[in-house]
Amino acid sequence: MTDYGEKISRDGYDVKTATDKQLVLSSKFKTFTITLSGSSNVSISSGDYRNRVEITHGLGYIPAFSIYGKESTESEYHKVPHTNATFSISFYFLYCWADSNKIYLEAQFGSGSPANKTFNFKYYIFNNQIA
Amino acid sequence: MILFYQKKTGKIFATMDGRVHDEKQLNCFIVDDQIDKEEIGKYIIGWIQKYNEKEKETDKIGYNLDQFKILEKFEDITPESPLDYKIINGKLQKC
Numbered sequence: 094m095t096d097y098g099e100k101i102s103r104d105g106y107d108v109k110t111a112t113d114k115q116l117v118l119s120s121k122f123k124t125f126t127i128t129l130s131g132s133s134n135v136s137i138s139s140g141d142y143r144n145r146v147e148i149t150h151g152l153g154y155i156p157a158f159s160i161y162g163k164e165s166t167e168s169e170y171h172k173v174p175h176t177n178a179t180f181s182i183s184f185y186f187l188y189c190w191a192d193s194n195k196i197y198l199e200a201q202f203g204s205g206s207p208a209n210k211t212f213n214f215k216y217y218i219f220n221n222q223i224a
Numbered sequence: 225m226i227l228f229y230q231k232k233t234g235k236i237f238a239t240m241d242g243r244v245h246d247e248k249q250l251n252c253f254i255v256d257d258q259i260d261k262e263e264i265g266k267y268i269i270g271w272i273q274k275y276n277e278k279e280k281e282t283d284k285i286g287y288n289l290d291q292f293k294i295l296e297k298f299e300d301i302t303p304e305s306p307l308d309y310k311i312i313n314g315k316l317q318k319c
Contacts, residue, residue: 132305136256
């Protein structure tokens with residue numbers, strides 16, 4: 094059988110003789126590939142404690158996924174799930190989960206009397222199957 | 225890029241990245257629990273790729289290409305976000 098593919102070696106190693114550890118890239122390696130990515134806002138109206146956005150991926154299996162989120166006024170993103178558990182009365186939780194048809198992004202308030210709040214999410218859904 | 229927005233307000237609440245979208249991506253949908261599904265619109269900037277059975281080739285149909293300059297801003301490293309925009313009369317406007 095013909096051995097074919099593509100590989101790139103690290104600086105200083107001959108690509109023809111390099112071991113796997115001496116490669117930067119090889120088409121032989123299993124890698125995550127993104128099928129869908131984007132962003133979403135989840136807004137919670139005053140008086141409500143939770144809201145959810147559902148992304149239909151329609152893959153027919155549960156894909157690997159990676160989600161990041163923040164409250165809209167924050168400058169840094171957090172890896173979801175995330176608990177903002179400071180002494181602030183507006184502390185919040187960000188969740189995500191997946192099934193064979195959808196990815197779910199949810200924001201919840203922990204306590205207090207929340208005003209209108211918006212949470213920003215970034216999502217990456219991979220072709221790779223986890224179940 | 226596919227933008228999902230509330231028809232009543234024009235406010236964009238979710239996006240799907242990319243410039244060329246295939247049928248699989250077009251079948252994907254994003255809903256917000258607090259917005260009726262019928263109230264959600266889809267706005268595409270870029271191309272839809274469809275396989276033409278008769279011609280045995282792939283067609284690309286462009287949508288809202290006049291908004292491409294704004295799309296480039298969404299994709300670059302500036303903090304310009306489509307979630308800060310709304311769609312009014314088929315055009316993107318900053319909220």
